[in-house]
Amino acid sequence: MSAPTALDSPPAAPLGAVGWLRFLWRRLTSMSTALVLLFLLALAAVPGSVFPQRSVNPLQVKAYLEANPTLGPVLDRLGMFDVFAAPWFAAVYLLLFVSLVGCVVPRLVSYAKALRTPPPPAPRVLSRLQQPHLLTAAMPAEQAAPRVLAAARAQLARRRWRLRDGTDAAGGGAWLAAEKGYLREAGNLLFHTALLVILLGVSWGALWGWKGNVIVREGDGFANLLTQYDAWGGGRLADPSRLVPFSFTLDRFTADFERGEAQHGAPRVFEADVTYRAEPGGAERSQTIEVNEPLQVDGAKVFLVGHGYAVHVRIVGADGKVTFDDAVPFLPQDGNFTSTGVVKAYDADPGIGLQGIFLPTAALDAVRGPYSTFPAADDPAVFFSAWRGDLGIDDGVPQSVYTLKTDAMQQVGLRALRPGESWQLPDGLGTVEFVGVTRWASFSIAYDPGKQLALAAAATAIGGLCLSLFVRRRRLWVRVRDDAEGATVIEVAGLARSEQAGLADEVGDVVRAVSAAVTAVPRASVVPKEN
Incomplete structure (x- = not known):
């Protein structure tokens, strides 16, 4: 009777509902899926820059619909004039949030465990690592080991290396293990966590925030009431009856245009002088609103967007x-x-x-x-x-x-x-x-409670990205042992994830420190690192 072959093996059992759910969850929470969703979110936001948005300037939306009676209604049904509130944008947004949570949380747990784990013990053959050094000392290993390891520890501790010492199980000598660069992974996790916080901040603003547009003529006033707006839109949890109770009067609007041949007609001055009250019966204050210099009252911002x-x-x-x-x-x-x-x-x-x-x-x-x-x-x-x-x-x-x-x-x-x-x-x-x-001047008035959180998270994400790009993860070992001839041998070597400038200098500093501690000299027969 012939032995069974791979072709004779029974077919794999079907995954079943639970298996499929587990498979889909793993795919969704993989880093590759998160990157794809992040790209899709950026791609989905492009129409918000191409087409006018109702939340920013409803007058431009109206003009676009009138100028494009065939294409305009189709784009309107697809949500192109309100991109960031469209269901398809929210779907990509939520999937990215879930994917990032599934990616970041397990890695945070693993990182927390790694922080409590001491550096790994010295490998048996240090000569196979990067930057190997072999020294000999003119004293017994029992006397040289404490001095060598103390000198190496002092050198590495000054540069905040994580340290661990020990002895080989087979009596092969004493060793010191050092590790540095954990901030690289911390920066990576900080970056992805900050992305999550940015999504939370944007969601907070989308749910509790609001935005409206109003046209105010010179000499006329505006009170922050729902009935005063030409167009107003708020999040699902925004309460129109609890708007910031400020008011303002447009005292004067100034616009000046280029009269020279170069850029003829381009705006040069674009500002609105207003008198406002932060609350009914409050003191009057004056301010000039310019482009990118809004009036701010209790978290609400009044932007000058048109005239x-x-x-x-x-x-x-x-x-x-x-x-x-x-x-x-x-x-x-x-x-x-x-x-x-x-x-x-x-x-x-x-x-x-x-x-x-x-x-x-x-x-x-x-x-x-x-x-x-x-x-x-x-x-x-x-x-x-x-x-x-x-x-x-x-x-x-x-x-x-x-x-x-x-x-x-x-x-x-x-x-x-x-x-x-x-x-x-x-x-x-x-x-x-x-x-x-x-x-007349057109004002866009917005309240976004999550903007500060999103801004702080964005700055944190940049800091985390810098850490992940510039911090180098590396390890270093020092061993003191007797060789087959009874001589005291000191081995020093390092390991980095890539051939990086700087590891040779750090290993060299340790070599010089231990050489000075026991008057060690390089051994002639240094075993080169294997490629």
């Missing part, structure tokens, strides 16, 4: 009654601040709506039509298209203040106006006056 022009329009009916008198923010459409906006006179009978194009420095072209040649209001003008009819206020359907639905309206005329000019509407509808222009 534009507000067109002041007055509409007077045929009976002399003022049906509209206010400055309406117009939204910029290009770098020269060609802006569009809508004026709705709900009190007029019938209702009057104006679609307008505001030009800070107006020019007219036969092909392009009206356009602005410079972003500053050097020669302002506004082009109005007037409509009469039902403004849809009684439909119960929310409307955007920046659009005019003309389905149930009739166009009554077109006119260009300069500041101070008036337009007599036909059919006795009244008069439209372009009173003037003021500025």
